[in-house]
Amino acid sequence: MKSDSDHTETERNPSGSTSKVGRGNAGNATKLALGRGLDVGTANLVSGAQDVDGNVLIKIQRNAFIDIERDDYTRNMLTRLNVQYVVIENRMVVVGDPAFELANIFNRETRRPMKDGFISPKEADAMPIEKLLLENLLGAPTQENEVCYFSVPAEPIDAERNVVYHQGVFAGLLKKLGYNPKPLVEGHAVVFAELAEDDFTGIGISCGGGMFNICVSYKSIPALTFSTSRAGDWIDRNVANVLGIKASRATAIKEKGVDIRKPRNREEEAVEIYYRNLISYTLENIKTRFESAEGMPQFPEPISIVFSGGTSLVGGFIDVCKDEFENIKFPIPVKEIRLADDPLYSVAKGCLVAALSEA
Amino acid sequence: MTQSFDIKEVISKSTSDVAIDDLAKKGFRKVKVLNKDAINQLIADAVERVIGERMKEATQSEREQLQKDSRAEFDRMLRDQQKSEALLKDLENEFAQLEAEATRLRAELAQREQELTELRNKTMGSSDLQSIKDSIEKLHRRIGHGAAAASDYLEEGADTEFAIRAALSNTGDSAVESNVNKVEVTKKKASGVSSTLDKLRSLQKGGKG
Structure with missing residues (x-):
């Protein structure tokens, strides 16, 4: 591994030339260790890097955008308000969190580059926007072909998805930015980030917007990985349906501080019902896969189950997980069910750990 | 054998027209006038009389022959009549059949035309096009x-x-107008990964994590 102090964050403009940090998002030059982590999530894109002092630096962008009217006034206002936009084919597209906020204000839906955990081939503007967002999150590599581990979904058990396409597209985008891209199954990234104390043995679950990703690991080696297509967006869609509101509005309700153990009104009750259903569905699937999969390791000791991801941030999530866990007869002893230390950044950190370990 | 006897035509052919004045010059003051029906009746009576006279004179065998001929003529005429009726009936049946066939063909044609129209629409209008x-x-x-x-x-x-x-x-490599790189993104500091990394490296080297 090269010395951490050898590297200074430099960033590359879209034309490809390298320059010392000069862009607004980069701030002062920060010396970074070689190796980047990237969580490619349906709801959020999260990058992780480590500075030479051992601090983990996270950058996060909501993976969404929305079209608005294009005119000079709007353009100037957006920049003043620190709102990111892109002009694509004469249309002004607001990206990231502001897109989500605008969607709620105007009672519209955001457009999403990804759907159900995978890059959406039908979303025509997805690619240029994803490239810009990645460029913004990662910057240029410290050196050409710097390793960047990026998360990919495991094969879903309840939906037909083309994992190869998704993986190939993001690998291609990262290559265009000058990185050496390496895929890491999302649940495995959770194991890397959260199960060090357990010898990287146990179950890591990433609860994202588009999917739940599960990895059963023994000493850092994945024994079973799979994903399910019910996740945060599934809750939003169903809550929106029963309440007759837009999915973006349902997301806002969910994220404003609901405690699913103590719903206070009809909206929160709807969120609670679908959360319980989702958690129960996921645990049942893990149990079924455990019972049916060949070559599952015989764990000598009870294991931990760690939940991470934006969908696990709702109040009372782990308590409800424990409630639902009690209702099923899990095939192996479990010593602990807990939330990740940094649920929203866990996958990015796991990818970062994988990247740093190769440097 | 029998021939129609047109009295009017016979009279017309065997007489000549004379003007009244000419008759008067010749000294005729009065003329007798016979109409067509009266002439017909006179002829029929004359024929009746002649036949009656002849039949009186005819021998038994001639009478039998005449009866035989008459019956034969009657039978022939009856057969002709029956044939004509049968032919008429056949023609009526044939006509009815042809009418039915024509109706069926007209319906079939309409159906085919409909199908053709649909096929044309289908071919050129919708799916194929x-x-x-x-x-x-x-x-x-x-x-x-x-x-x-x-x-x-x-x-x-x-x-x-x-x-x-x-x-x-199509990743928008060429000249995309954007302020994305000018705007600060959300930055956070997360808990460190140094100890995790050490454990992983240790495990990778074969030791306990």
């Missing part, structure tokens, strides 16, 4: 690459590599 348009658009998309081409490749189950190449061909 649409499919030609779709394939042209698809070719356009493929030529232009981009997300739409990628989507087509994936839907067709083509090699995923084609879809990936198509998708990556």
Whole structure:
């Protein structure tokens, strides 16, 4: 591994030339260790890097955008308000969190580059926007072909998805930015980030917007990985349906501080019902896969189950997980069910750990 | 054997027209006038009388022959009549059949025309024409690459590599107007990974994590 102090964050403009940090998002030059982590999530894109002092630096962008009217006034206002936009084919597209906020204000839906955990081939503007967002999150590599581990979904058990396409597209985008891209199954990234104390043995679950990703690991080696297509967006869609509101509005309700153990009104009750259903569905699937999969390791000791991801941030999530866990007869002893230390950044950190370990 | 006897024509052929004045010059003051029915009746009476006279004179064998001829003539005429009636009936039946056939054919023609119209519409109007348009658009998309081409490749189950190449061909590399790089993104500090990394490296080297 090269010395951490050898590297200074430099960033590359879209034309490809390298320059010392000069862009607004980069701030002062920060010396970074070689190796980047990237969580490619349906709801959020999260990058992780480590500075030479051992601090983990996270950058996060909501993976969404929305079209608005294009005119000079709007353009100037957006920049003043620190709102990111892109002009694509004469249309002004607001990206990231502001897109989500605008969607709620105007009672519209955001457009999403990804759907159900995978890059959406039908979303025509997805690619240029994803490239810009990645460029913004990662910057240029410290050196050409710097390793960047990026998360990919495991094969879903309840939906037909083309994992190869998704993986190939993001690998291609990262290559265009000058990185050496390496895929890491999302649940495995959770194991890397959260199960060090357990010898990287146990179950890591990433609860994202588009999917739940599960990895059963023994000493850092994945024994079973799979994903399910019910996740945060599934809750939003169903809550929106029963309440007759837009999915973006349902997301806002969910994220404003609901405690699913103590719903206070009809909206929160709807969120609670679908959360319980989702958690129960996921645990049942893990149990079924455990019972049916060949070559599952015989764990000598009870294991931990760690939940991470934006969908696990709702109040009372782990308590409800424990409630639902009690209702099923899990095939192996479990010593602990807990939330990740940094649920929203866990996958990015796991990818970062994988990247740093190769440097 | 029998012939129609047109009295009017016979009279017309065997007489000549004389003007009243000419008759008067010749000293005729009065003329007798006979109408056609009276003449017919006179002839019929005359014929009756002649036949009656002849029959009186005819021998038994001649009478029998005449009866025989008359019956034969009657039978012939009856057969002709029956034949004519049968022929008429046949013709009526044939006509009815032809009418029925014509009706059936007209219906079939209408049906075929309807089918033809539908086929023409179908062929040129909807699916085939649409499919030609779709394939042209698809070719356009493929030529232009981009997300739409990628989507087509994936839907067709083509090699995923084609879809990936198509998708990556449209990443807005050329002159995209944006302020994305000028605006600060959300930055956070997360808990460190140094100890995790040490444990992982230790495990990778074969020791306990």
